[in-house]
Amino acid sequence: MGTHYEGDLRVALLDAAVLALGETGVDGLSLRGVARRIGVSHAAPAHHFGDKVGLLTAVAARGFELFTEHLAEALSGGEADPVAQLPLLTRAYSEFAENYPEHFDLMFRPASVRVEDPEYMRTSGIAFEALRAHLEECQRRGWRGEADSAALTSAAWALAHGIAVLRAHGSLARHYSDPTLDAVEDIAVSLLF
Known part of the structure; x- marks a missing residue:
């Protein structure tokens, strides 16, 4: 975890969030879970979107x-x-x-x-x-x-x-x-x- 991500990390996080939403719904979505899906630091989603609502808004x-x-x-x-x-x-x-x-x-x-x-x-x-x-x-x-x-x-x-x-x-x-x-x-x- 936490390795450098090759590519557009923001887009990858959005794509991972969509996949997570399909499996867990809004209530089950977590920033950590989204980060884990693509193997980046749990801080990455917060850096790009602030919080869960920011990610959902994006x-x-x-x-x-x-x-x-x-x-x-x-x-x-x-x-x-x-x-x-x-x-x-x-x-x-x-x-x-x-x-x-x-x-x-x-x-x-x-x-x-x-x-x-x-x-x-x-x-x-x-x-x-x-x-x-x-x-x-x-x-x-x-x-x-x-x-x-x-x-x-x-x-x-x-x-x-x-x-x-x-x-x-x-x-x-x-x-x-x-x-x-x-x-x-x-x-x-x-x-x-």
Whole structure:
């Protein structure tokens, strides 16, 4: 333990924290355990993140970066009409929750992170603004043009997030016969159009 780490130690600590979260959850995560995973001094995580909440906040901020990239990638490969992309956007939201469950849980768990952290605020703000920009483009094309864009963005976010959480926790399957990602698009269509 405590040997020199080759590579980006901060990134390695974040990756180790995500693995630990998958095994132990937020309550079981410790800075020592994260350091042990990659064979560095137990002081390394504290040096980079301060404390456990600082580490969790950094994981959440990284999650928002991955989330924004994931949504942009999902929208880049097909339908060009932003209105027609709305169900795909909802699907991509659920797909992100499925592929990055540790990040997803922390991103929207204000009791476990420092929501006033500048990097968390920046990355979460970028994600929300990307959604708002997409919906404002939909409005310019005639979809719900009369609606307040902040309210519309919040409603779309709540729809996508609610579906993703219900799906992740298994609740959607109890009330809807097809909880697959394809069905997420169908659910979105039924409400959005």
